[in-house]
Amino acid sequence: MKIIHCADLHLDSKLNANLPVDKAKERRQELLLTFSRLVDYAVKEGVEKIIISGDMFDTKKVLTTTKNAVLRLIKENSNIDFFYLSGNHDEDNFISSLEDEIPLNLKVFTEEFKTFDFGDFTISGIKLTNDNYITFYNNVKLDQNKINILSLHGQVSKYTVDNPDVINITELKNKNIDYLALGHIHSYQKEKLDDRGVYCYSGCLEGRGFDECGIKGFSLIEIEDGKLNSTFIPFAKRTIYEIEHDITGKTWGQIIKDIKTELSLIKDTSLIKVVLTGEHDLDLEMDLFYLTSILNNDFYFVKIKDESKLKINLNDFALDPSLKGEFIRTVMSDISLSEQEKNDIIMCGINALNGEKL
Template structure:
């Protein structure tokens, strides 16, 4: 029985540009601690094999100290480690894979074609390849079939299955089915996916182990698995992220916005980053997002509030008044009906709010 983990897309040294400078620096430090945490998991769970399917760095010219910290952490693993560089951390001049010394238990694939590494003690053959540029139009798996030699055959690649555009190692389903691999460990897709099976080959993307923005939501981690002597693969997803990105939609119609948000939140959000979309109907005053954000700030690591509320219908009814107020609302109501996007509708709604406040000599805040 071979015990392994499959991880990918660390994107070390990501900018975290949407956060404050202090929080961005803290998140970069946390991401650099990920390999050490992973090494502890490997050693505590008697893992034999570590498969890292590319984009471990956010660029091919990462900071040297980041690469040295990764190298040291991988060297602490009591396991064999294999790396297939991806489109962000491609193997080439200036790459940390070339400029940093890597420990003996780490093998980095360096060629833009499949190479085979033998591990006789485990009756294993591992096949992998490297991006050597930012794009890879030719599929690494094209024309490959593992020999029927009684060994376990595993593939390690950074790529996409049946993409609409051939830029990042396009892999065809029929190629996977014909590959003869027991398992194909993939990187590149940041959202973890359920394992797929084509022919006799199981393949999976673990996603990224830490989200970096609101396009990488929810639980993040890696796969832990086993392969028995017959080639049967068993996988378990291991949540591993320190912080989650979440988007929460809250309807504040006829409710106090703060109370509505607090009622919708899960119990523990202090470590997480939230974008809260406020929807529903409100009066002329809208939602005071700055004050609301300040009141809720200690509930989150970072909080972003977006006002997507609309004016209550009874306010638009006043467009029928024979008054300056009615004339103003009739014009905006027509613009609202012609709006093509949510952003356009929000602009009209905000114009109505501020205009009504001006007519009534109110401070909208």
């Protein structure tokens, strides 16, 4: 028996914080296509159950086209059971909008603890709310002679916290759980729960922004001979990276060459943020627009963030009678300015003096 555990698809995410409008739209479509690809994988690999541990949708108001696409995938694959747990983002708009036409193979977890029994194994779940998050642990009663999977959405903690988004992992120990299928954390993570079971965050299927870097995918569970095993399956169409590059002591030409070399092992379908760090002097002619353009030729999307510091040796300008010398001395001695402000003002002023675009 093969079971997919995924979570945090965040379909219909806006995605416009990092991406230009056209790419945000394309990525939004890709989130849905990756779910469709996941269902294809399930069919091909003989997966019989798909557990979605919350945040399938990003907003309360699900677009009709998205809702219909998901519903179609579920209906067209009636051999696969889909276990739907809503998370803290998606509320119940998807389910409530279906009214009486919920397909038989769509199993919904509500605010009541529910167990689906498949003979030698069970799949349970509950949507945590203000009313049940403290007491539901008492209702987790699972048969010790079966393989038991429990789906929840929230942040695990070792302690009780006054919040329905937090799951007290200590209270779930020794309750015959073999696999706790979690959603909420967007990176894959698997840890020991107790002597018997594990808890696992599948992570999201696709990274959406530069706060969701790294390999994304789902957890594939296999139950065989009364034993449960699970492995992470990388599945995202695109991977997001953040790379720091220290520019200290380099010319601009070297910087471009070194960054290109550093990125050469990354797939061209990726999204990359390059953060420039270190120190540079006034002579470095940084052309961030050019660097961004050439890297965007090589990858799906590249963003450059300059966090390097301008290093000025005041002695170099102490006796410089030119306008540049006077300007630098004035800015550097202004105690009302922060180091960053001095940095920005001097770079801007030097560019102006050199007749460059500001």
